[in-house]
Amino acid sequence: MKTIVFTSQEYMLCSSFEMVEDHCNTECNYVNLLDSRSVMGDLGWVAYPKNGWEEIGEVDEDYAPIHTYQVCRVMEQNQNNWLHTNWILTEGAQRVYIELKFTLRDCNSLPGGVGTCKETFNMYYYETDGGELEDGDMGDGEGITEEEDRALKESQYIKIDTIAADESFTELDLGDRVMKLNTEVRDLGPLTRKGFFLAFQDLGACIALVSVRVFYKRCPFLVKSLAEFSDTIPASEASQLVEVVGRCINNSLPLYEPPRMHCSTEGEWLVPIGKCVCQPGFEEILGSCQGPPSAPRNAISNVNETSVFLEWSVPMESGGRKDIRYNVLCRQVLPDGRGLEECGPNVRFLPRQVGLSNTSVMVADLQSHTNYSFLLEAINGVSELAKDRTKQYVSLNVTTNQAAPSPVSVVRKGHAGKSSIALSWAEPDRPNGIILEYEIKYFEKEQDSSYTIIKSRETEMVVESLKPSSVYIFQVRARTSAGYGTFSRRFEFQTSPYLTATSERAQASIVAVAITLALVLLAVVAGFLLSGRRCGYSKAKQDPEEEKMHFHNGHIKFPGVRTYVDPLTYEDPNQAVHEFAQEIDVSFISIERIIGAGEFGEVCSGPLRLPGKREMQVAIKTLKAGYTEHQRRDFLWEASIMGQFNHPNIIRLEGVVTKSKPVMIITEYMENGSLDTFLKKNDGQFTVIQLVGMLRGIASGMRYLSDMGYVHRDLAARNILVNSNLVCKVSDFGLSRVLEDDPEAAYTTRGGKIPIRWTAPEAIAYRKFTSASDVWSYGIVMWEVMSYGERPYWEMSNQDVIKAVEESYRLPGPMDCPEALYHLMMDCWQRERSNRPKFDEIVCLLDKLIRNPCSLKNLVNSSHRVSNLLVEHTSVDGDCNIWSRTVSEWLDSIKMGRYTELFMEGGYASLDTIALMTSEDLRRVGVNLAGHQKKIITSIQEMRVLMNNSTTSVNI
Ligand code: AMP
Numbered sequence: 001m002k003t004i005v006f007t008s009q010e011y012m013l014c015s016s017f018e019m020v021e022d023h024c025n026t027e028c029n030y031v032n033l034l035d036s037r038s039v040m041g042d043l044g045w046v047a048y049p050k051n052g053w054e055e056i057g058e059v060d061e062d063y064a065p066i067h068t069y070q071v072c073r074v075m076e077q078n079q080n081n082w083l084h085t086n087w088i089l090t091e092g093a094q095r096v097y098i099e100l101k102f103t104l105r106d107c108n109s110l111p112g113g114v115g116t117c118k119e120t121f122n123m124y125y126y127e128t129d130g131g132e133l134e135d136g137d138m139g140d141g142e143g144i145t146e147e148e149d150r151a152l153k154e155s156q157y158i159k160i161d162t163i164a165a166d167e168s169f170t171e172l173d174l175g176d177r178v179m180k181l182n183t184e185v186r187d188l189g190p191l192t193r194k195g196f197f198l199a200f201q202d203l204g205a206c207i208a209l210v211s212v213r214v215f216y217k218r219c220p221f222l223v224k225s226l227a228e229f230s231d232t233i234p235a236s237e238a239s240q241l242v243e244v245v246g247r248c249i250n251n252s253l254p255l256y257e258p259p260r261m262h263c264s265t266e267g268e269w270l271v272p273i274g275k276c277v278c279q280p281g282f283e284e285i286l287g288s289c290q291g292p293p294s295a296p297r298n299a300i301s302n303v304n305e306t307s308v309f310l311e312w313s314v315p316m317e318s319g320g321r322k323d324i325r326y327n328v329l330c331r332q333v334l335p336d337g338r339g340l341e342e343c344g345p346n347v348r349f350l351p352r353q354v355g356l357s358n359t360s361v362m363v364a365d366l367q368s369h370t371n372y373s374f375l376l377e378a379i380n381g382v383s384e385l386a387k388d389r390t391k392q393y394v395s396l397n398v399t400t401n402q403a404a405p406s407p408v409s410v411v412r413k414g415h416a417g418k419s420s421i422a423l424s425w426a427e428p429d430r431p432n433g434i435i436l437e438y439e440i441k442y443f444e445k446e447q448d449s450s451y452t453i454i455k456s457r458e459t460e461m462v463v464e465s466l467k468p469s470s471v472y473i474f475q476v477r478a479r480t481s482a483g484y485g486t487f488s489r490r491f492e493f494q495t496s497p498y499l500t501a502t503s504e505r506a507q508a509s510i511v512a513v514a515i516t517l518a519l520v521l522l523a524v525v526a527g528f529l530l531s532g533r534r535c536g537y538s539k540a541k542q543d544p545e546e547e548k549m550h551f552h553n554g555h556i557k558f559p560g561v562r563t564y565v566d567p568l569t570y571e572d573p574n575q576a577v578h579e580f581a582q583e584i585d586v587s588f589i590s591i592e593r594i595i596g597a598g599e600f601g602e603v604c605s606g607p608l609r610l611p612g613k614r615e616m617q618v619a620i621k622t623l624k625a626g627y628t629e630h631q632r633r634d635f636l637w638e639a640s641i642m643g644q645f646n647h648p649n650i651i652r653l654e655g656v657v658t659k660s661k662p663v664m665i666i667t668e669y670m671e672n673g674s675l676d677t678f679l680k681k682n683d684g685q686f687t688v689i690q691l692v693g694m695l696r697g698i699a700s701g702m703r704y705l706s707d708m709g710y711v712h713r714d715l716a717a718r719n720i721l722v723n724s725n726l727v728c729k730v731s732d733f734g735l736s737r738v739l740e741d742d743p744e745a746a747y748t749t750r751g752g753k754i755p756i757r758w759t760a761p762e763a764i765a766y767r768k769f770t771s772a773s774d775v776w777s778y779g780i781v782m783w784e785v786m787s788y789g790e791r792p793y794w795e796m797s798n799q800d801v802i803k804a805v806e807e808s809y810r811l812p813g814p815m816d817c818p819e820a821l822y823h824l825m826m827d828c829w830q831r832e833r834s835n836r837p838k839f840d841e842i843v844c845l846l847d848k849l850i851r852n853p854c855s856l857k858n859l860v861n862s863s864h865r866v867s868n869l870l871v872e873h874t875s876v877d878g879d880c881n882i883w884s885r886t887v888s889e890w891l892d893s894i895k896m897g898r899y900t901e902l903f904m905e906g907g908y909a910s911l912d913t914i915a916l917m918t919s920e921d922l923r924r925v926g927v928n929l930a931g932h933q934k935k936i937i938t939s940i941q942e943m944r945v946l947m948n949n950s951t952t953s954v955n956i
Contacts, residue, residue, distance in 0.1 A: 029267030033096060034088050034214040036067050043067045044086050048153075052081025052202065053209075072206035074110060074117040079204035082154065085212070087128070087195045093216030094236030095189030095265065098123065098198065102182055104165035105206035120164045122201040123186065124157035127193040157199050161186050181210065190236030217267035219244070223287060225275035226252040227259040234265040241270060248276035251289035251320050282320065283385055290320040292386040293378040295394040296359065301374070305403035305482075306432060307364040310396065312376055314359060321380045326356040330363060333371035333397075335572045340373055368403045368432040368482060369571050402482035406430040408438070411476050411491040414460070418468035418496045422766075424460040425476050425488070433480035434568035441487060445471040458767050469497040481569040564708040567640035573633045577656060580643030581636075584608070584655035584666055591620055595673070599734065600624060600635040601662065605669050608654060617669035618654055622662045632663060634734065639665045641733040645708070649701030651721055651731035670721035670729065678722045679789035686726075688818055688856050691785055694728045695821075696846040701730040702778055703839035706771035713769045715777035716758045717784040756801055757792040762833060764802060772833035778842065779828025780811075786821060787814035805829075813860030820849055822860045887911060894939050902926040915943050 036043060047053035053071045073079050090096060100123070107117035167180035188196075200209060219232040219242075227246030235242055241262040248254050259274035278289035296312035303309075310328065318324060330343035330353075343366070350362040366372060377393035386392065406428040414422030427435060440461055443451035454463065466472060471494045475487040567576035592606035601624035608618040623635045642653040642665075657664040672678045675694070698720055705712055712730065719732035754764065760776035762768040780792050792811060793801045810829050813822035824845060830836045837845075849855050888900040890911060906925040908914050917940055922933050 029220050030097070030215045030217050031091065031093075032213060032215045033091065033093070034085070034212065036212045039067065040065070045069065046084045048082045048084070052079075053083040053200070056208075066211070069200075069209040070207065071202045072105065073202075074105070074107070074204055074206050076204070077116050079116070079118075079202060081202040083200040083202075083209070084153075085198040087130075087197055088214055089195045090191050090193070091216070091233075093189075093218075093233055094191050095187055095234070096191060096214055096216045097185055097187045098160070099183060099185045099211075099213040099215070100163060100209065101211040102163075102165070102184075103180060103208045103210065104167075104182065107206075110206070116204045118203050118205040120162050121203070121205055121207055122162050123160045124154075124199040124201065125160055125188055125196050126157045126199070127191060127196045129194045154199075154201075157197075160188060160198075217265065219261075219263035219267050219269050222261070222269055223249060224261065224269070224272060225259055226278070226284065226287070226289065227254075227274075227276045229261050229269065232263040234263050234267060236265070238265045240265065246274075246276070249288060251279050251282040251291060252276040253279055281386065283382060285382070288320050290380075290382050291317075292383040292389070292392050293317055293319040293321075293324050293380050295392055296326060296376045296378050297394070299376050299394050299396045301396055301398045303398055303401055306366045306368050306400050306430075307362060308366065308372070308374075308398050308400065309360065309362050310374060310376065311360040312394070315378045315392075319380050319382065321382065323380045325354075325379050326359065326361075327354040327377040327379060328356070328361050328363070329375035329377065329393075330366075331373045331375075332367070333373055336574070343372070365430065366400045367571075368400055370400050372398045372400065374398060402480070403430075403432040404483045405432050405435060405478040405480050405485035407486045408476045408478060408488040411474055411488055413491075413493040414462075416493060416496055419466050420462050420464045421466060421472065421474075421493050421495060422460065422462045423474060423476070423493075427459060428478050428485060431478065431480060433482055433571075434566060435478045435480055436566060436569065437479050439477050439479065439484065441475045441477075442472050445473055445492065448473065457769070460766060462766065466495045468495050470495050564644060564705075564710040567637060573636065573640070574658070576640040577636045577643075577658065579640075581639045581653055581665075582643075582655035583659060584610070584657050584664075586657050586660045586664070589618070589620060589657070589664070589666065595619065598622075600627070600631060608666060616654075617671075618666045619669045621665040621667070623664070625662065627663075635663065636665070638732075638734040641710070642667070642731075645704070645710075647701055647704040648727065649697045649729050650704060651729045667731075668723075668729075670731075671724040672722035672726070674718050675720035675722050675728055676717035676784060676789045679717065679785065683788040689850060689853055690726060692821065692846055692850055692856070694722070694726060695782055695785055696843060696850060697728040698730060698781060699778065699839055699842040699846055701728075702771075702774060703843050705730065706774065706839050711769050711771055712774050712777070713763070714755055714758070715774050715781060716755055717781050717789060720781065754798075756798040760833065761802075761805055761831065768833075770833065771839065772836050775828050775836045775839065775842070776833075778839070779825040782821060782825045782828070783811050783814060786817040790814065817860050818849075818856035819858045819860050820845075820855055887914065890914075890939070890943075894935055896927075896932060896936055899925070899927055899932075899936075911943060915940060 032038075043055070045053075045055070047055070047069070052073065053069045056068050056070050058066050058068050069083055071079075071081050071083075073081065088096075104119055105117075107119055110117055163184050163186075165180075165182045166184075167182055198212070198214070217234060219229070219234065221231050222229045224246070226249050228249055229244050229246045232242055232244050234240075241264055244261050244263055246259040246261060248259075253276060255275050255277045257274045259272065259276060261269045261273075262271045264270050278284050279291075282289040282291035284290075294315040294317035296315055299310065299312040301308050301310050312326075314324065328349060330347055330349075331340040332343055334341055346365055348364045350364065351358075353361070363374070374396045375393045376396065377389075379392060383389070383392060408425045408428050411423055411425045414424055416422070423440065425438070436457075438456050438459065438461075439453050440456060440463065441451055441453045442463060444467065454461065463472075463474070471492055474491045474493060475489070477487040478485050565576075567573065567580075570576035570579070588609050588611070590606045590609075591604045593604060594602050595605045596603040598621050601622040604620040604622065605617060606620060607615050609615045621635075621638075623632060627635070636656065636658065639653055639656045642651065646652070651670070652668045654666040654668065656666065698715075702712070702715065712733070714732060715730070719730070720728045721731050722728055755777075756764060758777040758780045760768075760773035763770075763773040763776075783792060784790065793804070796804070808831070810826060813819070813825075824837070824842065827835075827837050828842075887903055887909060888897065891897045891900050891903070902925050903909070903914070906921075908917065908921075908925065919933055919937055922936060927933050927936060
């Protein structure tokens with residue numbers, strides 16, 4: 001109930017009265033065609049005559065305007081006042097209802113007892129298909145009088161009823177300010193045209209028409225028995241029912257026959273017949289058939305390194321519910337078709353893994369280079385009902401990319417010297433692959449415009465050449481095949497202060513010794529250089545394994561390149577094997593004899609007959625039965641490395657047998673087996689040239705490996721194989737990984753011990769394995785070769801060896817070893833690894849020695865005796881007397897052959913005598929051209945160097 005406030009008007013000075021408001025929504029069983037109270041602007045009704053009905057603008061209690069039409073010409077005779085509505089559309093309704101709300105004045109309460117006063121009014125209608133009366137607009141008729149026109153219009157209307165007030169009001173009521181509102185409803189029908197007009201005729205009453213509402217009744221949209229019945233307009237006659245066939249709602253079917261309902265003229269649904277039932281798999285819940293949703297659609301993935309963004313569309317079928325959620329199941333695809341494994345707890349799902357309301361998820365922290373299978377499942381509140389849940393999910397296969405390693409989290413300081421700081425760190429939490437190396441960036445605090453980067457394969461490093469008492473900033477980052485991770489945060493460490501007074505004295509003496517040594521060394525090096533030695537090696541060069549890159553203001557000065565691929569960079573070791581090794585069918589191999597025992601099983605030999613290829617003898621390494629997967633991987637590891645090399649001094653891999661058992665590694669056959677046993681068996685049987693030839697081969701193989709960026713770590717005569725032509729080849733590539741993998745294993749080789757005797761001190765002390773440490777080992781191999789397989793340091797214990805080497809003790813020259821070779825060994829055993837020669841320098845020097853055998857004639861422990869090892873068995877003087885035989889060859893080689901006769905005539909018939917010639921001697925012989933003199937003198941000087949090389953004594 002609401003109170004409406006009227007403004008004042010003659011006789012109608014009411015200020016308030018009560019009336020009922022109707023509110024209705026779509027479920028109402030009536031539809032308004034006109035409601036004068038809801039029309040905001042001009043109603044547009046026409047009053048006739050103009051001084052009859054009058055529109056009075058009122059406001060309701062909310063000050064919303066309402067339209068009222070009032071007439072109160074009770075004082076005058078013969079009233080006939082018409083009020084015409086607009087054209088009202090029927091919307092197809094055949095019967096409409098008109099609800100009038102009005103107030104009416106009690107005639108008796110009027111002053112003077114007015115005889116003409118009425119207490120009723122009439123309501124008319126007129127049907128048309130258009131919005132006009134068929135004879136034109138009211139009052140606009142031409143050629144006829146107003147009276148005639150009026151009569152015409154009125155004659156066209158059909159009377160609906162005379163409306164009387166149930167309640168009329170008196171002056172007393174007005175005084176009480178209470179208005180009595182009448183509500184009268186009339187119906188109209190059957191209507192046959194599209195619309196109609198209404199008209200209200202006043203014959204002399206005092207009326208206020210407060211509202212006019214025209215509506216029709218309908219049977220509203222209804223869902224009953226799982227069937228939908230649409231809005232239905234009833235028939236016009238009360239006795240008629242309209243039959244409506246229902247439509248089964250989603251996920252339901254008609255039971256026996258389509259359901260039906262009947263719509264009455266009152267807008268009520270009556271007499272339901274038949275019904276719908278839920279389809280199989282769906283359940284009737286709250287009047288609807290509900291089931292699990294279908295699978296998500298259009299699933300796509302977007303991989304970003306080790307994160308995957310999954311996106312999908314909503315399922316085709318919602319299951320009749322609005323509560324769809326999504327779950328993500330993450331499974332890793334195991335290699336070799338070994339199936340799927342659920343992703344571990346480290347994988348992150350953003351925003352979450354289950355109960356997702358959005359159609360996307362981010363899956364992060366997956367493994368790099370890995371195949372994953374994701375199941376995207378749509379679920380709702382009744383998913384549990386589903387018998388077959390596979391219909392609810394879709395699978396998506398994704399391969400992650402490689403990703404750089406996560407940052408190193410902590411860098412720790414170990415021992416800090418005045419010029420060095422030992423650092424160590426842990427592997428990054430997420431390496432995302434195999435860590436190939438670490439970069440250590442450092443600079444003096446507050447001097448960060450210039451910094452240094454050094455590299456390490458280990459998780460520790462001693463940073464040297466620092467200033468005493470200085471604070472340095474260190475940052476470490478890891479590198480995998482995917483590239484560098486980001487640097488760790490900055491760590492500040494300080495070097496120790498300068499030494500105290502006493503230690504300064506000690507330091508001074510150390511410096512003096514160092515200077516003396518340096519001067520001696522300088523003299524030696526200068527001697528080498530001045531004498532024109534072309535194979536001199538620079539000891540100042542950087543170690544390839546510890547490439548130091550200096551940056552100044554971000555500018556790289558010294559980058560390095562690597563070509564060897566660490567099989568560890570492959571997640572799947574089998575992939576590495578098959579990348580580098582050819583699979584051989586076992587039927588092409590015949591095992592004939594057992595030739596040795598390897599770490600993983602017997603080593604055999606026999607012919608390999610590959611189709612279309614010449615038969616060849618091969619060595620066959622077998623993996624003994626009952627191996628673990630780990631052992632199989634380690635066994636094949638060697639093949640993955642060997643297969644990458646192609647060099648005459650590296651054992652050649654022919655292929656692998658992995659598809660049948662036993663698993664085998666097939667290499668070229670080396671008739672003379674391992675070098676250490678071969679030398680022991682043939683003690684004293686070779687010329688120095690033959691021995692140097694073997695050493696040259698080993699050095700050449702090692703040069704190749706170091707150029708490839710491969711560090712052997714276990715170079716020893718036992719790991720060199722010798723073929724029937726005495727060609728030596730480097731083999732055994734298995735150990736390096738064991739050393740690298742397990743810090744403990746650094747002290748236990750397959751022989752039970754780290755190869756201490758062959759290993760450089762820095763590699764023993766802090767596992768600094770580099771090509772420079774391989775050079776150290778090479779020096780030991782030289783010693784083994786020149787002593788025919790003697791054990792380095794004989795029966796000394798490992799501990800004693802470590803101590804002795806630490807105290808600068810070095811192996812003595814083997815019996816009858818040319819001094820030139822012993823010098824080279826000693827150089828290989830330089831404590832400072834950057835002072836050791838490089839393999840290319842070693843090869844170069846050995847080549848020179850081979851070309852000039854007399855340079856080998858001075859022996860370390862029998863200095864004035866010509867080595868009988870130099871001598872071929874057939875001729876004692878032959879080799880070393882090459883000088884006398886080659887004067888003409890020598891002159892030819894320097895394009896001075898024209899002087900041969902003059903030299904002979906001058907008594908210079910051997911190179912021994914020529915080596916002593918001066919420029920004066922040359923002129924005397926008859927070499928007058930200055931250019932020729934210079935050329936010959938230079939060559940003579942070179943000759944002298946070669947002859948004197950082995951007599952140079954170096955005390956280091
Ligand atoms: P390994 O496992 O490489 O140490 O091999 C064990 C032993 O088998 C070696 O010491 C050699 O005597 C022998 N052997 C290995 N490979 C070959 C080969 N390619 N040719 C000849 N003998 C070999």
